Amino acid sequence: MQWEVVIGLEIHTQLATQSKIFSGSATTFGSEPNTQASLVDLGMPGVLPVLNQEAVRMACMFGLAIDAEIGPRNVFARKNYFYPDLPKGYQISQMDLPIVGKGHLDIALEDGTIKRIGVTRAHLEEDAGKSLHEDFNGATGIDLNRAGTPLLEIVSEPDMRSAKEAVAYVKAIHALVRYLGICDGNMAEGSLRCDCNVSIRPKGQTEFGTRCEIKNVNSFRFIERAINSEIQRQIDLIEDGGKVVQETRLYDPNKDETRSMRSKEEANDYRYFPDPDLLPVVIEPSFLDSVRAALPELPPQKVERFQSQYGLSAYDANVLASSREQADYFEQVVKIGGDAKLAANWVMVELGSLLNKLGVEIDQSPVSAEHLGGMLLRIRDNTISGKIAKTVFEAMAAGEGDADGIISSRGLKQVTDTGAIDKMLDEMLAANAEQVEQYRAADEAKRGKMFGFFVGQAMKASKGKANPGQVNQLLKAKLEG
Amino acid sequence: MHQLTLAEIARGLADKSFSSEELTGALLSRIKQLDPQLNSFITITETQALEQARAADARRAAGETGALLGAPIAHKDLFCTNGVRTSCGSKMLDNFTAPYDATVVAKLAEAGMVTLGKTNMDEFAMGSANESSHYGAVKNPWNLEHVPGGSSGGSAAAVAARLLPATTGTDTGGSIRQPAALTNLTGLKPTYGRVSRWGMIAYASSLDQGGPLARTAEDCALLLQGMAGFDAKDSTSVDEPVPDFSANLNASLQGLRIGLPKEYFGAGLDPRIADLVQASVKELEKLGAVVKEISLPNMQHAIPAYYVIAPAEASSNLSRFDGVRFGYRCEDPKDLTDLYKRSRGEGFGAEVQRRIMVGTYALSAGYYDAYYVKAQQIRRLIKNDFMAAFEEVDVIIGPTTPNPAWKIGAKAGDPVAEYLEDLYTITANLAGLPGLSMPAGFVDGLPVGVQLLAPYFQEGRLLNIAHRYQQVTDWHTRAPNGF
Numbered sequence: 001m002q003w004e005v006v007i008g009l010e011i012h013t014q015l016a017t018q019s020k021i022f023s024g025s026a027t028t029f030g031s032e033p034n035t036q037a038s039l040v041d042l043g044m045p046g047v048l049p050v051l052n053q054e055a056v057r058m059a060c061m062f063g064l065a066i067d068a069e070i071g072p073r074n075v076f077a078r079k080n081y082f083y084p085d086l087p088k089g090y091q092i093s094q095m096d097l098p099i100v101g102k103g104h105l106d107i108a109l110e111d112g113t114i115k116r117i118g119v120t121r122a123h124l125e126e127d128a129g130k131s132l133h134e135d136f137n138g139a140t141g142i143d144l145n146r147a148g149t150p151l152l153e154i155v156s157e158p159d160m161r162s163a164k165e166a167v168a169y170v171k172a173i174h175a176l177v178r179y180l181g182i183c184d185g186n187m188a189e190g191s192l193r194c195d196c197n198v199s200i201r202p203k204g205q206t207e208f209g210t211r212c213e214i215k216n217v218n219s220f221r222f223i224e225r226a227i228n229s230e231i232q233r234q235i236d237l238i239e240d241g242g243k244v245v246q247e248t249r250l251y252d253p254n255k256d257e258t259r260s261m262r263s264k265e266e267a268n269d270y271r272y273f274p275d276p277d278l279l280p281v282v283i284e285p286s287f288l289d290s291v292r293a294a295l296p297e298l299p300p301q302k303v304e305r306f307q308s309q310y311g312l313s314a315y316d317a318n319v320l321a322s323s324r325e326q327a328d329y330f331e332q333v334v335k336i337g338g339d340a341k342l343a344a345n346w347v348m349v350e351l352g353s354l355l356n357k358l359g360v361e362i363d364q365s366p367v368s369a370e371h372l373g374g375m376l377l378r379i380r381d382n383t384i385s386g387k388i389a390k391t392v393f394e395a396m397a398a399g400e401g402d403a404d405g406i407i408s409s410r411g412l413k414q415v416t417d418t419g420a421i422d423k424m425l426d427e428m429l430a431a432n433a434e435q436v437e438q439y440r441a442a443d444e445a446k447r448g449k450m451f452g453f454f455v456g457q458a459m460k461a462s463k464g465k466a467n468p469g470q471v472n473q474l475l476k477a478k479l480e481g
Numbered sequence: 482m483h484q485l486t487l488a489e490i491a492r493g494l495a496d497k498s499f500s501s502e503e504l505t506g507a508l509l510s511r512i513k514q515l516d517p518q519l520n521s522f523i524t525i526t527e528t529q530a531l532e533q534a535r536a537a538d539a540r541r542a543a544g545e546t547g548a549l550l551g552a553p554i555a556h557k558d559l560f561c562t563n564g565v566r567t568s569c570g571s572k573m574l575d576n577f578t579a580p581y582d583a584t585v586v587a588k589l590a591e592a593g594m595v596t597l598g599k600t601n602m603d604e605f606a607m608g609s610a611n612e613s614s615h616y617g618a619v620k621n622p623w624n625l626e627h628v629p630g631g632s633s634g635g636s637a638a639a640v641a642a643r644l645l646p647a648t649t650g651t652d653t654g655g656s657i658r659q660p661a662a663l664t665n666l667t668g669l670k671p672t673y674g675r676v677s678r679w680g681m682i683a684y685a686s687s688l689d690q691g692g693p694l695a696r697t698a699e700d701c702a703l704l705l706q707g708m709a710g711f712d713a714k715d716s717t718s719v720d721e722p723v724p725d726f727s728a729n730l731n732a733s734l735q736g737l738r739i740g741l742p743k744e745y746f747g748a749g750l751d752p753r754i755a756d757l758v759q760a761s762v763k764e765l766e767k768l769g770a771v772v773k774e775i776s777l778p779n780m781q782h783a784i785p786a787y788y789v790i791a792p793a794e795a796s797s798n799l800s801r802f803d804g805v806r807f808g809y810r811c812e813d814p815k816d817l818t819d820l821y822k823r824s825r826g827e828g829f830g831a832e833v834q835r836r837i838m839v840g841t842y843a844l845s846a847g848y849y850d851a852y853y854v855k856a857q858q859i860r861r862l863i864k865n866d867f868m869a870a871f872e873e874v875d876v877i878i879g880p881t882t883p884n885p886a887w888k889i890g891a892k893a894g895d896p897v898a899e900y901l902e903d904l905y906t907i908t909a910n911l912a913g914l915p916g917l918s919m920p921a922g923f924v925d926g927l928p929v930g931v932q933l934l935a936p937y938f939q940e941g942r943l944l945n946i947a948h949r950y951q952q953v954t955d956w957h958t959r960a961p962n963g964f
Contacts, residue, residue: 039580039581042806043801043806044561044579044580044581044807045561045567045569045574045577045579045682045801045802045807046559046560046561046567046579046583046679046680046681046682046683047679047680048678048679048714048715048716048717049716050713050714050716051716078797080796080797080800080844082800082803082821084803084805084817087801087805087806088800088801089797089799089800089801089803090797090800142805142806269845269846271796271797271841271844271845271846271849272844272849273793273794273797273844273849273853276685276686276687276717276794277683277686277716277717278716278717279716279717
């Protein structure tokens, strides 16, 4: 049977506000336990929440960026359940009237096509604290520093059809919130967490299969692996005559498998109702206008501009604009190096594989945009060939300084002296007299192939430094006699 | 000295007839002597009170003035008081020392008031008889076998017995006005949002409102002046200017339009109370008021709606009492579920548990629309009824309670009978309107209250009417035997 995979995601992003969503406590990560927990965060008797306007502003920024309707009147509701790290016994969230309504986001797939993913809604809520199960002699410790940190929960439509698409979508959200400056995107610290809803159905069937939710997956790699292992589990289950049961599952990266956490029957009835301690939030059009006016250039506009201004392909523009840091890096290279297509190539191919190999982000690149741009200048003025440039690039990555320094210290400057090239070619042809004879006897088609051999020999003889254009021209003249 | 009203104390302190320390000492010894009969205090803060009194005297000596400077107060034991046990009348919080002051407490302390202690109350403010307190029932000074009303029963009994001139209370469904009526006091529930709820341990957040209990309207005006005002720490507090509540106490009632809802005089109302209401209306007419019959057609839905909304909010508000961070924790919990179940099962009393269960049920999936949403719709209808009525009249008058104080234990085991006592008071909470109860006579030697309701933020109008009424009547001056 051919199976189709259906995936929808809920992404929790911690908003980068200075203080918590309903109290004045700071939100810095990694402080001593409970040093950032005020009376409100502790859920003390008699305390009341006061909404942080900055969180509202950030949610509106996100809504505008995904072309969504911003609820003119949105309402906070209480989600009631007991847990030790949930101090009030309820989480303040939004249910019926979220701040961000339906929107969408475009993602670039690996084959170069663009796919539009629907966003059902995004709502504001407070984060819970953390339970610490180690080092308390069998007891559990509770750290409420995180309690009350503002979260924007972004709920997608079930529009994704593979784990790769899901990852591309999470990356796009990740890039967007960082573009907007509303979330630091640090997944290792839990700033961006993902719940994956996965189901399968026979290809061609319109109704959805029964879904399972994989809770709290915290890296791009694990999202892909967790979804793929869950897909395989569901396929195996159904093909063995079983049935998928709706439940919440956890992904275990060590065993690369998901396991059941709780079934639908065990799920809480959260008894949502409007929080009587908070008034409905009314978003005035003037407020929204001011938020809109302050929006930075976003990926879609940037992609468009990269195509029109630099003549890049849609795919290249999408890749380069996929993060604000990468886009800025690219533009800096262009500014110095002058040739946008050449810059795009170098940033995407050579720099991309270098960063991949090192496992670092572009903002930690060992080759600065200034150095790469400087090297492109030398390619463009024929000081070095594209091939030599790779050597220069490696040297820059190894920390040997800028391109000009490397070219001169290593003697990599291209030879453009016609006399010198002429002499080198004569020596090379003399050493390969047999091949020269064969060449001259051959027909036009064969000659084409053989010409490459002589070019190779010439470049080898010059250690790659001879100007390839001149080599071609002179060689042709000499062989044709 | 214990006979003095807040206004008289203000004059006595101002003209140096006595010091705050003298007054505080006298009242503390009276409390220690008489309160064992009443059980109106949970905590007496003697040392702190004397310190505060001396500080107030020093402030006055330094030239400071103010009606509340050096005057005594006691707070219902759900207002958080920094460093002092704040129990909410519950075993759950018997060990809870508040780490901060409620805004009301802080404001009155800043005005120089001296806190004598924390008063008894129905557990978590749930009750109309003050019988559900972990610290035992409070007795009505007018007849020690009778209840003082609730949930601010301790606050009412203490003032009625002249242990001190005024106290704070809270009113969620009548918890200031009903005990005021049952103990011959003047009690005011302000407009929702007039007094900050920061530090006031919540029962039902959308209904709770703090306010004053005292013997006279004049005293209520003084105390409300110190309590009211916008507070950025309470999102439901309203940024509305606070007028001088004492300025218009003597304004003329000539032409005042009084509405008498026909629905108030149906079955369930003690006819002797109905007569006293009519008599008070006559007095107001003599003062120039014009009486008009009006209708509040949705009034009969108020109690059912209240007993969905209030428990629903309470079920969520009281979730934080889980034995994890503060308050009561059961012995040797064997796991997390056991910790929750036994801490809450042992820490909460029967009425609190009943309302948590009712509220949890009303919010459950599948019942939410039928109960909670429907109750909110009724709430809107009730508000609309009032809006329509206030197009025609300036104030609405009626009984505060359908019956005088009942005997302790008489309604035990019949919660609905007790709920029905809130018939006249609950609508003001559902609509968020200000309401006042004032003494209007006696039935079988027990006090009867008349309730006045006004449009939003018209507390001044209520106080004006009550004050003028108290100038021509003497019900409010009568004291219970032995006190």
